[in-house]
Amino acid sequence: MTIDLQNYTESTWRPASSTARQRLLDPVLGTDLAYAGADSVDMAGCYRWARQQGGGALRGLSYPQRAELLDSIRQVLQTNRDRYLDISLQNSGTVERDSSIDVDGALYTLSYYATLGRSLPDAHHLADGERVSLSRDGSFGTQHILVPSHGVALLINAFNFPSWGLWEKAAPALLSGVPIVVKPATATAWLTYEMVRDVIQAGVLPDGALSLVCGRPAGLLDALEPLDLLSFTGSADTAAELRGHPRIQHDGVRFNAETDSINSAILAPDGSNQAEDLLVREVERELTSKSGQKCTAIRRIMVPADRFDAVAQALEARFSKVTVGDPRNPDVRMGSLVSRSQRRAVEAGIDALSASCETLFDGRTRTLVQAPDDSACVPPVLFGARDPDNCPAVHRTEVFGPVATLMPYRDAAHAFSLARRGMGSLVASVYGEDLAGLARAAEQLAESHGRVHLISPEIAKTQTGHGNAMPQSNHGGPGRAGGGQELGGLRALNFYHRQAAVQGYADALEHIAPA
Ligand code: NAP
Numbered sequence: 001m002t003i004d005l006q007n008y009t010e011s012t013w014r015p016a017s018s019t020a021r022q023r024l025l026d027p028v029l030g031t032d033l034a035y036a037g038a039d040s041v042d043m044a045g046c047y048r049w050a051r052q053q054g055g056g057a058l059r060g061l062s063y064p065q066r067a068e069l070l071d072s073i074r075q076v077l078q079t080n081r082d083r084y085l086d087i088s089l090q091n092s093g094t095v096e097r098d099s100s101i102d103v104d105g106a107l108y109t110l111s112y113y114a115t116l117g118r119s120l121p122d123a124h125h126l127a128d129g130e131r132v133s134l135s136r137d138g139s140f141g142t143q144h145i146l147v148p149s150h151g152v153a154l155l156i157n158a159f160n161f162p163s164w165g166l167w168e169k170a171a172p173a174l175l176s177g178v179p180i181v182v183k184p185a186t187a188t189a190w191l192t193y194e195m196v197r198d199v200i201q202a203g204v205l206p207d208g209a210l211s212l213v214c215g216r217p218a219g220l221l222d223a224l225e226p227l228d229l230l231s232f233t234g235s236a237d238t239a240a241e242l243r244g245h246p247r248i249q250h251d252g253v254r255f256n257a258e259t260d261s262i263n264s265a266i267l268a269p270d271g272s273n274q275a276e277d278l279l280v281r282e283v284e285r286e287l288t289s290k291s292g293q294k295c296t297a298i299r300r301i302m303v304p305a306d307r308f309d310a311v312a313q314a315l316e317a318r319f320s321k322v323t324v325g326d327p328r329n330p331d332v333r334m335g336s337l338v339s340r341s342q343r344r345a346v347e348a349g350i351d352a353l354s355a356s357c358e359t360l361f362d363g364r365t366r367t368l369v370q371a372p373d374d375s376a377c378v379p380p381v382l383f384g385a386r387d388p389d390n391c392p393a394v395h396r397t398e399v400f401g402p403v404a405t406l407m408p409y410r411d412a413a414h415a416f417s418l419a420r421r422g423m424g425s426l427v428a429s430v431y432g433e434d435l436a437g438l439a440r441a442a443e444q445l446a447e448s449h450g451r452v453h454l455i456s457p458e459i460a461k462t463q464t465g466h467g468n469a470m471p472q473s474n475h476g477g478p479g480r481a482g483g484g485q486e487l488g489g490l491r492a493l494n495f496y497h498r499q500a501a502v503q504g505y506a507d508a509l510e511h512i513a514p515a
Pocket of ligand 1 (some may be wrong): 007070157158159160161183184185186215216220233234235236237238239241258259260261294295396400427481
């Protein structure tokens with residue numbers, strides 16, 4: 001049965017239009033799963049309802065009360081977890097372990113923000129820093145405060161995280177008291193739709209707090225107003241297009257972008273064989289998890305020049321054991337890409353890199369497990385760039401699949417300069433035993449990376465992984481990575497609040513933000 005992904009606006013379910021609807025397909029079997037379209041949606045009406053009904057109701061609650069809403073959402077989703085994993089298998093082509101990153105990652109993030117919200121003041125705004133005196137006698141001063149935005153937050157998501165991508169944005173927005181309109185990527189909108197539907201049916205949120213549009217309705221950006229917010233995740237090209245929209249360029253709609261990233265993994269100059277093994281395992285995990293379709297996935301691997309061949313062999317040995325195919329088959333470790341068009345895009349990227357790189361491993365010569373030849377499955381491919389200074393493609397081509405390039409470096413400074421050629425990335429990881437050396441690496445890499453992941457053998461079993469965006473840590477990166485910032489604990493709330501400096505009599509300021 002093919003499912004009609006309805007839109008939910010102004011607290012009403014609205015079917016996809018019958019004329020301009022898009023099909024969602026099983027990427028392995030090619031069968032129809034659902035269709036989506038939002039032609040009939042009035043975006044101005046949707047946003048107005050969300051601002052007035054949803055925003056008003058959410059702002060009437062304190063932070064701990066909103067934290068309880070997040071926990072209620074988590075409970076609804078937890079009850080339906082197995083159904084979500086099944087949808088993910090069909091629509092994203094992922095094995096259970098990979099679907100769990102999306103589904104359980106969302107549950108964990110909601111639970112984290114619920115806990116964080118319970119610890120916030122029982123209030124409707126937050127103090128930002130300490131009160132500062134502006135007069136000699138201390139009678140006149142200034143206090144910065146954070147108040148929830150009265151606008152609506154439009155959340156536009158990428159196809160690779162229909163669950164986590166939704167809730168990692170929704171949790172800080174709702175905790176801040178801001179209503180949300182969710183626009184999932186069409187290719188995988190089914191899971192988002194089911195989750196939103198379950199939460200709406202459970203009646204745990206006030207009217208207007210959560211709306212959903214599946215597809216590309218007219219007026220999606222045009223109908224935003226100057227005090228609204230837009231949080232986007234997707235490609236750098238789409239971010240550039242949205243950034244140029246008049247509502248953002250001229251009207252001041254606040255815009256956050258999480259985009260492409262050419263992330264690095266670096267073996268420290270004096271890293272032991274154990275550190276090398278940790279790097280190799282992580283690269284394998286990053287390339288195979290969700291078939292490399294993670295914005296944080298390792299794309300470039302930098303090793304001391306005299307370790308290049310050993311690392312290449314270790315990676316080839318690991319990749320040759322990865323079984324790729326239909327995720328329904330229990331022998332399969334890595335499922336498919338999200339769609340056949342993504343397969344074409346990844347293959348075009350592989351062709352582009354192969355023009356300037358050596359192919360060290362190409363899993364595409366192997367047989368897929370129980371998947372038709374025209375499925376969206378693409379096995380791992382490892383390239384080598386022995387002269388990375390003169391191979392610009394490896395520093396700027398994001399192949400959004402199981403593809404990475406190994407490159408040698410001369411010394412630490414050379415490794416850092418290569419990492420920086422990504423022109424702003426989400427994450428770099430460094431593997432070694434010299435703890436002071438790892439700390440120096442962090443100082444060098446932090447300027448061009450949103451997160452630096454330092455791995456020494458002591459934390460081999462406890463570390464959370466290069467590619468996992470933990471809600472406690474910043475997610476985002478400068479430059480090419482979009483210049484945005486999400487998560488990072490309470491930092492995520494800043495985007496959904498307005499900051500104002502209040503000046504006045506010290507005793508009045510005491511009422512605004514009690515010490
Ligand atoms: P995409 O093509 O840029 O699409 C992202 C979202 O934008 C989708 O919901 C898409 O809707 C929507 N969109 C596209 N053009 C639009 C327009 N003109 N107006 C309004 N909405 C528009 O990216 P994708 O292919 O889904 O995702 C893959 C990319 O996302 C990769 O480059 C990856 O690196 C990046 N990504 C980054 C992060 C991060 O946190 N930094 C996380 C995940 C993915 P439709 O689906 O309807 O076209």
